[in-house]
Amino acid sequence: MTKLKEVAQLIRSKNAGPFTLTFDFMFDRFEDYRRVRDSGAISRQVFSRLYGTPEKDVEIYSVDAARGIKVTIPRPIIQGDLKDSDMWGCQLFGPLVDIEIPD
Amino acid sequence: MKDEIKILAATGMLGTGYLESSLERGLSWNPDFIGCDAGSTDGGPAYLGSGKCGYSKEAIKYDLRLALSGARKKRIPLLIGSAGSAGGDMNLAWTVEIAKEIAREEGLHFNMAVIHSEQDKEYLKKKLAEGKIRSLKPAQPLDEKIIDRSEHIVGMMGAEPFIRALEQGAEVVIAGRSSDTSIYAAIPIQRGFSPGPVWHAAKILECGAACVTQRSRADSMFARIGQGYFVVEPPNPEFACTPVSVAAHTFYETANPIHLYEPSGMMDTSLADYRAESERAVRVSGSKFVPAEKYTIKLESVEKAGYRSITVAFVRDPILIDQIDEWLERFVQKVKQRTSEMFGNRLANEDYFFNIRVGGRNAVLGDNEPFKDKVPHELTLIFEVTAPTQEIASAIMASAGHMGLHLSIPHWKGLTSNFAVPYSPREIGLGTTYRFNMNHVVEPADPNEMFPIEMVNV
Numbered sequence: 193m194t195k196l197k198e199v200a201q202l203i204r205s206k207n208a209g210p211f212t213l214t215f216d217f218m219f220d221r222f223e224d225y226r227r228v229r230d231s232g233a234i235s236r237q238v239f240s241r242l243y244g245t246p247e248k249d250v251e252i253y254s255v256d257a258a259r260g261i262k263v264t265i266p267r268p269i270i271q272g273d274l275k276d277s278d279m280w281g282c283q284l285f286g287p288l289v290d291i292e293i294p295d
Numbered sequence: 296m297k298d299e300i301k302i303l304a305a306t307g308m309l310g311t312g313y314l315e316s317s318l319e320r321g322l323s324w325n326p327d328f329i330g331c332d333a334g335s336t337d338g339g340p341a342y343l344g345s346g347k348c349g350y351s352k353e354a355i356k357y358d359l360r361l362a363l364s365g366a367r368k369k370r371i372p373l374l375i376g377s378a379g380s381a382g383g384d385m386n387l388a389w390t391v392e393i394a395k396e397i398a399r400e401e402g403l404h405f406n407m408a409v410i411h412s413e414q415d416k417e418y419l420k421k422k423l424a425e426g427k428i429r430s431l432k433p434a435q436p437l438d439e440k441i442i443d444r445s446e447h448i449v450g451m452m453g454a455e456p457f458i459r460a461l462e463q464g465a466e467v468v469i470a471g472r473s474s475d476t477s478i479y480a481a482i483p484i485q486r487g488f489s490p491g492p493v494w495h496a497a498k499i500l501e502c503g504a505a506c507v508t509q510r511s512r513a514d515s516m517f518a519r520i521g522q523g524y525f526v527v528e529p530p531n532p533e534f535a536c537t538p539v540s541v542a543a544h545t546f547y548e549t550a551n552p553i554h555l556y557e558p559s560g561m562m563d564t565s566l567a568d569y570r571a572e573s574e575r576a577v578r579v580s581g582s583k584f585v586p587a588e589k590y591t592i593k594l595e596s597v598e599k600a601g602y603r604s605i606t607v608a609f610v611r612d613p614i615l616i617d618q619i620d621e622w623l624e625r626f627v628q629k630v631k632q633r634t635s636e637m638f639g640n641r642l643a644n645e646d647y648f649f650n651i652r653v654g655g656r657n658a659v660l661g662d663n664e665p666f667k668d669k670v671p672h673e674l675t676l677i678f679e680v681t682a683p684t685q686e687i688a689s690a691i692m693a694s695a696g697h698m699g700l701h702l703s704i705p706h707w708k709g710l711t712s713n714f715a716v717p718y719s720p721r722e723i724g725l726g727t728t729y730r731f732n733m734n735h736v737v738e739p740a741d742p743n744e745m746f747p748i749e750m751v752n753v
Binding site for chain 2: 216218251257258262275279287
């Protein structure tokens with residue numbers, strides 16, 4: 193098993209507007225990108241479990257030219273609401289770095 | 296029509312800086328215009344709510360002076376969008392004053408268009424009644440009450456108001472809330488370039504140097520658009536764009552990296568082809584643009600959530616850290632009791648919000664934290680009160696801070712003092728707190744009707 197942080201060149205989260213949260217997984221090597229994309233490790237189920245998002249609201253995209261995978265979910269708490277802890281949404285990716293990619 | 300149009304993006308966000316040498320180098324490549332984005336919702340609802348900019352006057356003035364002087368020297372237009380962080384009328388007026396001040400100091404004269412984006416509540420209510428406002432996911436339906444309690448509402452303009460301002464003779468355009476890409480798409484569209492490469496190039500340009508392989512500082516960006524392609528190249532010789540770095544930029548702060556929505560339609564990058572033109576420049580072709588059936592303007596709006604006061608404290612006592620959850624629960628009860636003693640029936644429990652953020656323990660992810668029960672050696676506590684007035688928020692916070700400092704810790708006997716507090720005063724008033732309250736689009740009868748233009752002779 194390999195952890196996602198060992199193969200991704202960048203894992204980040206960020207707002208896409210005040211109501212949407214987006215996660216990017218960028219890869220230096222095309223093989224790593226393809227391996228993670230095809231492994232199914234980045235899945236609706238994983239995001240539903242980690243962020244409490246209904247599976248039907250998890251969107252997953254992959255772009256070969258960018259060697260990148262994107263996951264977009266409704267923000268768990270609207271940006272800037274009283275209980276929001278992360279105005280930019282930029283630290284919410286934390287638990288994803290340890291996702292395991294099957295060999 | 297010329298074969299190519301050349302564009303210089305001063306920087307990704309006005310006020311975050313760029314190298315004068317990068318701007319100069321970009322200007323030496325003879326751009327047809329300079330653009331710069333000056334806003335975003337990224338900093339949260341406060342900037343639209345208060346009408347204040349997220350950057351200082353000094354920062355904005357430095358960036359605007361270089362761009363304005365460069366544009367006037369070359370006799371090319373300068374387009375600024377989303378002025379003053381949020382693009383509301385106060386944000387816009389503040390930016391316009393800075394532009395005028397620079398013009399006076401530098402002896403510059405120009406025709407300036409000021410494009411307003413703040414929305415009239417009666418207009419929106421009419422649109423709502425006509426069924427011309429629709430919710431985006433995820434949002435509740437809009438009603439008149441939400442419109443009424445909004446502090447400021449802006450519409451995010453497309454390219455059309457910029458084009459109209461230029462047609463009216465503007466040499467400098469300072470616009471309220473604009474889609475980041477419209478700033479860069481307006482002139483190429485006006486001059487007849489095909490919309491696919493135009494919108495895609497605009498998306499790459501709007502973040503300045505963010506699309507290079509390793510951005511070490513905020514800086515300028517340059518693009519040439521031709522029929523069916525564009526080429527992007529950073530003016531800073533230390534930066535380089537690669538096909539992957541440019542392709543990857545459609546990921547940044549977007550929900551969908553393949554289909555990106557604008558007021559007039561959808562950019563489709565699914566067939567885009569990225570090729571290195573040199574070691575630093577990338578040529579992109581195959582970008583498409585699909586016009587929308589209905590032209591829509593996105594609304595951004597905020598309402599007051601109350602007034603806030605906070606106290607920041609660290610905890611290093613291992614005994615307290617071991618029982619922090621129970622201790623904080625007891626503390627919250629004490630704060631509620633004390634507040635009700637102080638205010639009696641003048642303040643109900645639900646009129647204020649007392650919250651504790653525990654740094655070192657689930658502060659970022661809350662209940663979603665997988666390492667919820669991990670015990671660190673120190674904690675950061677941020678106490679916050681949101682209440683109907685600043686006085687009430689500050690009063691509750693000041694009392695709470697003192698009570699928490701000395702609230703007993705089972706195990707220790709005698710008077711304990713529980714917090715390492717880094718600031719005096721301990722109670723910090725944050726002023727008005729706002730919340731976003733709309734995620735909706737309007738169908739205007741015309742792309743310009745929501746964005747009146749004021750021409751100013753500077």
